[in-house]
Amino acid sequence: xxxxxxxxxxxxxxxxxxxxxxxxxxxEMNIGNRPCASSMSFNGFAHPRVFKTHLGYDFFExxxxxxxxxxxxxxxxxxxVLVSYYHMHKMKHLNSFPGSFHDFFDLFKHKELxxxxxxxxxxxxxxxxxxxxxxxxxxxxxIMDCTDVVRKxxxxxxxxxxxxxxxxxxxxxxxxxxxxxYTSFSGPIFSNxxxxxxxxxxxxxxxxxEEVEYINNMSKMYFDPIGLSFVDRPVTQ
Numbered sequence: 640x641x642x643x644x645x646x647x648x649x650x651x652x653x654x655x656x657x658x659x660x661x662x663x664x665x666x667e668m669n670i671g672n673r674p675c676a677s678s679m680s681f682n683g684f685a686h687p688r689v690f691k692t693h694l695g696y697d698f699f700e701x702x703x704x705x706x707x708x709x710x711x712x713x714x715x716x717x718x719x720v721l722v723s724y725y726h727m728h729k730m731k732h733l734n735s736f737p738g739s740f741h742d743f744f745d746l747f748k749h750k751e752l753x754x755x756x757x758x759x760x761x762x763x764x765x766x767x768x769x770x771x772x773x774x775x776x777x778x779x780x781x782i783m784d785c786t787d788v789v790r791k792x793x794x795x796x797x798x799x800x801x802x803x804x805x806x807x808x809x810x811x812x813x814x815x816x817x818x819x820x821y822t823s824f825s826g827p828i829f830s831n832x833x834x835x836x837x838x839x840x841x842x843x844x845x846x847x848x849e850e851v852e853y854i855n856n857m858s859k860m861y862f863d864p865i866g867l868s869f870v871d872r873p874v875t876q
Contacts, residue, residue: 716869
């Protein structure tokens with residue numbers, strides 16, 4: 640859904656850096672030879688400490704509501720999320736899923752994917768969107784207006800930025816620039832998994848009619864009652 644992309648934007652905003660890509664540790668899992676944050680001493684991290692996670696709101700409710708944990712949640716239309724997630728599962732460190740996308744979709748329908756149901760997760764986070772310590776960013780908004788997204792993130796984090804610096808972050812934070820930087824730093828296998836296409840509507844190359852209907856019905860059940868919607872097709876600007 641754009642976790643790595645968001646992590647890179649946040650790092651640029653906080654540290655005013657032009658260095659090589661920076662990897663924030665995940666709270667709950669190791670990535671390659673990078674240990675998860677929960678297995679490390681937090682005292683070893685420079686402030687402000689930034690971590691990534693795919694865990695749901697329930698895991699962080701007290702930290703957000705009572706301890707002022709600043710949290711940025713990236714959401715993406717569920718059709719494109721599933722396509723991206725499918726390609727992630729094909730990676731070696733996620734057991735090299737051997738099946739087709741339709742096989743993967745069946746796992747999703749039966750709630751057998753790691754990290755749970757994206758519909759349930761998004762709905763719970765969205766319903767907390769009025770919290771002063773929570774910011775929700777839609778992946779599609781990063782694609783359509785990255786400048787506005789960067790400006791809002793900086794404001795949320797309390798980081799003053801000049802317009803020149805915002806332009807630099809947007810340029811360095813574009814999908815193509817990120818993919819190139821991660822390729823030179825970690826190799827094409829990693830970058831292709833975490834920065835594959837960066838487009839809206841790639842799901843149309845994978846879904847059959849039955850799968851489209853299933854997702855549309857799930858959206859009506861989970862998202863329509865709480866006013867959550869997504870752009871899921873290419874937008875001409």
